[in-house]
Each structure stands twice: as structure tokens, then as C-alpha cells.
Amino acid sequence: MTDRVFSTDWRRAPAPPRIRENEIHVWRAQLDAEQALLPGLEAILAPEEKSRAGRFVFPRDRVHFVAAHGILRIILASYLSMPAKDVMFRYGPQKKPAIGLDHSESTVRFSLSHSHGLAVCAVARGREVGVDVEAIRPEVAGEDIAERFFSPRERAELRLLPPDRRVEGFFLCWTLKEAYIKARSVGLGIPLDSFDVSLMPGQPKGLISPDSDRWTLRSFQPAPGYAGAVVGEGKNWELRYWDWNLGLAQK
Numbered sequence: 001m002t003d004r005v006f007s008t009d010w011r012r013a014p015a016p017p018r019i020r021e022n023e024i025h026v027w028r029a030q031l032d033a034e035q036a037l038l039p040g041l042e043a044i045l046a047p048e049e050k051s052r053a054g055r056f057v058f059p060r061d062r063v064h065f066v067a068a069h070g071i072l073r074i075i076l077a078s079y080l081s082m083p084a085k086d087v088m089f090r091y092g093p094q095k096k097p098a099i100g101l102d103h104s105e106s107t108v109r110f111s112l113s114h115s116h117g118l119a120v121c122a123v124a125r126g127r128e129v130g131v132d133v134e135a136i137r138p139e140v141a142g143e144d145i146a147e148r149f150f151s152p153r154e155r156a157e158l159r160l161l162p163p164d165r166r167v168e169g170f171f172l173c174w175t176l177k178e179a180y181i182k183a184r185s186v187g188l189g190i191p192l193d194s195f196d197v198s199l200m201p202g203q204p205k206g207l208i209s210p211d212s213d214r215w216t217l218r219s220f221q222p223a224p225g226y227a228g229a230v231v232g233e234g235k236n237w238e239l240r241y242w243d244w245n246l247g248l249a250q251k
């Protein structure tokens with residue numbers, strides 16, 4: 001479905017994955033593929049992460065949480081040049097996690113998202129970033145849900161799409177909105193209809209909000225059957241896509 005609109009070239013990251021100030025790196029990781037690594041991933045989690053993992057009712061959710069957070073630590077540690085278990089986090093008022101201030105490389109910013117066995121993590125230097133991934137589920141993409149979460153302008157744009165493109169348009173809109181609120185750290189602290197994103201498949205992604213000059217929005221394809229979006233501060237940055245499951249290329 002989304003495959004015909006935009007495809008994303010996921011590559012093996014160089015080791016270490018150095019990031020320039022004009023780049024945002026987006027990582028993806030298939031969480032079910034990492035079962036054998038699970039004990040090692042769990043071992044590097046902080047006590048509060050282990051305790052959150054222990055509260056999931058369904059074992060599969062617990063596995064995904066442990067894998068996503070363990071992999072996130074390994075990715076961040078590769079930028080920070082430190083052991084993964086030593087990465088410290090701090091949390092904003094709306095619970096957005098950030099690298100702890102006591103790390104010398106605290107200009108590194110990140111955002112994490114996971115959905116149905118796939119995690120994506122965006123990493124930036126010196127700019128705020130938000131990322132979102134969603135499994136494309138046609139049963140979710142109804143007008144009632146759009147009515148509840150999308151702005152009038154977004155709903156009008158959705159209705160302009162041919163019926164066979166609406167599910168795709170719905171998830172482009174959903175992920176862009178989520179990535180924006182995650183970049184701003186505001187979570188559910190702002191009404192979802194207080195800003196508009198443009199959701200036409202294949203078109204540049206625009207934002208209508210009081211702070212629209214501050215951000216750039218991009219959609220990407222995390223994997224077949226998923227939609228993804230990244231929102232970064234500033235205008236002149238480029239995306240690199242790294243596939244965690246391919247490992248790190250040795251120089």
C-alpha cells in the first residue's frame with residue numbers, strides 16, 4: 001500500500017555511527033527477530049525499565065518493550081561512546097525522555113516509537129526530534145476515528161483522496177501528528193485539532209501551526225505494512241536510515 005508512494009532505503013550503519021549537525025538518523029529494528037538477544041538486552045536495562053517491563057500483562061508486549069529499550073540503549077551508546085547500561089535518561093514535564101545532562105554528549109537528542117513488533121528511533125544532534133511508527137490497520141482508519149483525532153482541514157484533505165488511498169492518507173496524517181507532538185514533547189498536552197498537517201501521499205509535508213517555521217516534517221516507510229514520520233527542528237537537515245538488524249558495518 002504505502003510501498004508505491006515512497007520507499008525507504010534502509011542500510012547498515014557505519015560503526016561508530018557519527019552524526020553531523022545537519023543530519024537526523026532514523027533507525028528501525030524488528031523486535032521479534034531479536035528473541036535470542038533478549039537476556040542480553042534485558043541485562044542492560046535500568047531498574048525502572050525492568051520494573052516497567054514486568055508490569056505488562058501479555059508476554060509479547062513485555063518482549064517488545066525489553067527489546068525496544070535495550071536496542072535504544074545500544075544505539076544511543078554508540079553515539080555517546082559509552083557502555084549501553086550506563087546511558088542515563090532524564091524526563092521532561094510530559095515524560096519525554098532525553099539523554100541525561102551529566103553525559104558530555106548531551107547535545108544528542110532522540111525519539112522512540114514502537115508498534116506491532118517494529119521500533120523506530122530518531123537521533124539528532126542539537127535539534128529536537130520526534131518520530132512515530134504505526135502498523136497500517138485499515139479497521140482503525142474510519143471516519144469516526146478521523147473525526148475524533150484530526151482537524152477539520154485534515155479530514156477535508158482525507159476526503160479528497162480516492163477511496164483506495166484513504167487508509168494510507170489516514171496513517172500519513174496520524175504519524176505526522178504524533179511525530180510533531182513528540183518533537184514538541186507535549187504528548188497529549190495540546191489539542192490534536194489545534195494544528196494541521198498535510199497528508200497527501202507523495203506531496204511535501206506541511207504544517208499549519210503557530211510554530212510551523214520551527215519544524216520540518218517528513219514521512220518514511222519503516223517496513224511494508226507500516227507508516228512512519230519524523231519531525232525535526234529547523235529546515236536544513238537530511239535523513240539517514242539505518243537498519244539495526246543488519247548490524248553495524250566495520251570500517
Ligand SMILES: CC(C)(COP(=O)(O)OP(=O)(O)OC[C@H]1O[C@@H](n2cnc3c(N)ncnc32)[C@H](O)[C@@H]1OP(=O)(O)O)[C@@H](O)C(=O)NCCC(=O)NCCS
Nearest residue numbers: 094095096097112113114149174177178182185186187188
Ligand atoms: C508519547 C505519546 C506522544 C505517543 O505514544 P504512542 O504513540 O502511544 O507510542 P509510541 O510508541 O509512538 O511512543 C512511545 C515513546 O515515546 C516517548 N515519549 C513518552 N512521552 C513522550 C512525550 N511527552 N514526548 C515525546 N516522546 C515521549 C517514550 O520514549 C515512549 O516509549 P516508552 O513508552 O516505551 O517508554 C503519547 O502522548 C500519546 O499517547 N499520544 C497519543 C496522541 C493521540 O491520541 N494520537 C491520535 C492520533 S493523532
